[in-house]
Amino acid sequence: MQMHLRRGLPRVADGQPWPPVDAVAVEPDPDVSGDLSGAPAAPATEPAVLTDSVSTPLRRGLPRVPSGQPWPPADTAAVATDPDVEQAFSAATARTAPAQPAAEQRAEALRTVAVRRGLPHTPDGEPFPPVTSVDVPEDSAVAVPPLYGATAEPVAAAAASAPEATPVPTTTEPERPKPAAQSVPEPTQAPTRRWWAYGGVALLAAFVMAILVARWFVGTPTGSSFIQRYTGQQPLPEGAPVGLPAWLGWSHFFNMLFMALIIKTGITVHHERKPEAYWAPRKNPKKKISLTLWLHLTIDVLWVALGVVFYIVLFATGQWMRIVPTSWEVIPQAISAGIQYLSLDWPTENPWVHYNALQELSYFAVVFIAAPLAILSGARMSEWWPKSWTFFSLxxxxxxxxxxxxxxxxxxxxxxxxxxxxxxxxxxxxxFAASGDVNPDVYGTSWTGVILFLVAAVVIAGVCKLARPALVAPVAQATGKVTSR
Structure with a gap:
């Protein structure tokens, strides 16, 4: 039977559709059969009257039933053609095709070319198309690539003979004016050393001005009479103790030590970003804090314990009368002492017997105001503060x-x-030596207290130097678990 071969796009520029033949001989397939009962019924409309039919290949798809043949089962189908359309097509072909004798057409030389075959159209079938070669006219312009190892020479020759493409005119848009560069304001910087220097100079100028004003005031009759009336000495109640006991000297030394460590570790915690070690309680290993913070809190506890002992002994021995104001006269006395300090004519005092009023107010603020505030705020910032106590915010x-x-x-x-x-x-x-007399000149030449102070200063400096994670870790290990992360 004859089957029209489907032709596709040309393989070279300006070539004929591929493959170059109109039809090839194909053996009929004896297996094409099947039950057509499952096929859909033909439409009931009356077909148009046609006078002729042609044989055309039928594309077959998947079977309609399991394990059946591809659908439709026939290889070809008759396609009716309209005689008017066929006559018009023949006339158009006659006008466009050049006249050539039939004898010359039959005598035209033919040559055999190989056909490129692709994938089969049916499972386990032969490659398509089923032929491997065809005969084409000798003078055909179709450049057939070889079956194996196609070269690029025919394609290059065809590309060289092709007419040059007409360049498409392009229009260039006028260049848009660039926007004017906007001035970006420089970011404001944090206070630098220059601003700190300005602040220091301003404070120094204010201090010098205060000295000049104080010296002027003392030289006036009003200022002179005020200094004579209020000498700056603290007003003490009757029965106030005289002298400084040894326990007060020892508490003063430990207070110096703890304050130095608290300030050092507190500043370190404030600036610390990657702690060297962490501490966690044994009962709650996930609740970790830095080892520096643990040292800070531990010293706070020791300082609070020292303060509790100090309060008890202070009120038990009556020494509280020397640092707790008991009369409103302390206010003008403190102002007089401040003016004398600013005028650089400092008040005479004997700490063994009494302080000046400004000292008394300063010690009272440190012991009974600043220390409790530091303890309370520090406890609120620590991990020991109960979560339910929200009356004091962080x-x-x-x-x-x-x-x-x-x-x-x-x-x-x-x-x-x-x-x-x-x-x-x-x-x-x-x-530091717990020695003194009512006469301030008695112990004014002894170096004992100075030597003890230097020893205490060396000890405090050494302890602050040794307060490092590597040396603190063994001590912290006794109260919890120390890890590096």
Missing amino acids: KAARAIHFPTMLFFVLFTVVHVFLVLTTGLRRNMNAM
């Missing part, structure tokens, strides 16, 4: 704790400066 605790630390630092600096400049040996003997 934000308020932080706002109190850091300024309190700054107050302690400022007090320590001023306190040490005044001790060194208002009778160094007499003050050191009274505090």
Whole structure:
């Protein structure tokens, strides 16, 4: 039977559709059969009157029943053609095709070319198309690639003979004006050393101005009479003790040690980002804190314990009368002492017997105001604060704790400066050697207190130097679990 061969796109530029033949001979398939009972019924409409039919290949798809033949079962089907359409097509072909004698067409030389075969159209079938070669006219312009190992020469020759493409005119858009560069404001920087320097200069200028004003006021009759009336000495109640006991000297030394460690570890915790070690309680290993914070809290506990003992002994021995104001006269006395300090004509005092009023108020603020605030705010910031106690916020605790630390630092600096400049040996003997007299000149030449103070300063510096995670870890291991992360 004859089957029309489906032709596709040409293989070369300006070539004929591929493959170049109209039909090939194909053996009929004896297996094409099947029950057509499952096929859909033909439409009931009357077909149009047709006068001729042609044989055309039928595309077959998947079977309609399990294990059946591809559908439809026939290889070809008759397609009716309209005679008017066929006549019009023949006339158009006659006008466009050149006239050639039939004898010459039959005598035209043919040549055999190989056909490229693709995948089979049915499972386990032969490659399609079923032929391996066809005969084409000798002068055909179709460049047939070889069956194996196609070369690029025919394609290159065809591409070279092809007419050049007409360049498409392009239009260039006018260049848009670039927007003017906007000035980007520089980001504001945090206060630098320059601003700190400006602040220091401003404070120094204010301090110098206060000195000049105080010296002017003392030179006036009003200022002179005020200093004579209020000498700056603290008003003590009757029965106030005289002298400084040894326990007060020892508590003063430990208070210096703990305050130095608390300030050092507190600043370290504030700036610490990657702690070297962590501490966790044995009962709750997941609740970790940095080892530096553990040391800070541990020293806080020791400092609080020292304060409790200090309060008990202070009120038991009557020494509280020397640091707790008992009369409103302390206010003008403190103002007089402050004016004398600013005028650089400092008040005479004997700490073995009494303080000046400004000292009394300062010690009272440190012992009964600043220390409790530091303890309370520190406890709120620690992990030991109960979660249900929300009356004291963490934000308020932080706002109190850091300024309190700054107050302690400022007090320590001023306190040490005044001790060194208002009778160094007499003050050191009274505090570190527990020795003094009603006459301030008796112990004004002894170096015992100075030596003890230097020893205490070396010990405090050494302990602060050794307060490192590597040396603190063995001690912390006894109270919990220390890990590196």
